[in-house]
Amino acid sequence: KNEVEQSPQNLTAQEGEFITINCSYSVGISALHWLQQHPGGGIVSLFMLSSGKKKHGRLIATINIQEKHSSLHITASHPRDSAVYICAGPLADTDKLIFGTGTRLQVFP
């Protein structure tokens, strides 16, 4: 069992739909990162959060530390949101990031 699990693994949506990607973890982490990986492979950091909720444009990330669960929401999805979304967390008191396997999102016009 992976220490960081994401669901779903693959997701397709029509433009405009509301998207939710979930991340659950079984290890102690101090914060959770949401990353976006585009088809070319480069990774961009979207959010880092240790409590509550953060919003950036159409993206919203929430985390419940007690339940060890985080969600990434995309409102009014657009084809340019098509990418792999990865959650990751640093193990407490270490420099090591533990990564989920990613959720591949495809948004069709």
Add this chain to the structure above:
Amino acid sequence: DGGITQSPKYLFRKEGQNVTLSCEQNLNHDAMYWYRQDPGQGLRLIYYSQIVNDFQKGDIAEGYSVSREKKESFPLTVTSAQKNPTAFYLCASRQTGALNQPQHFGDGTRLSIL
């Protein structure tokens, strides 16, 4: 603009050859990392360095070597001892000294065996 530059984007290697992947950052970050990404798996840590002239093995260091002679550079050598080197390799850096600083990633190098 500050960032991480990985080169080349695509790399081909003959069996039995060593090959070196370049990673340069101008973010003045202390820590640098190398990850390997395989289909269906999360990124796995190969090596990391928190300071110049020091580095530690990650989870899958066998068959790889690194050096950190300069703060801005952290090259990764894939040696002939790495039996399955075909993968996507990502370099990252992070500023240490403050809690939960995010890692910044390069665009990756895709290595294939001929």
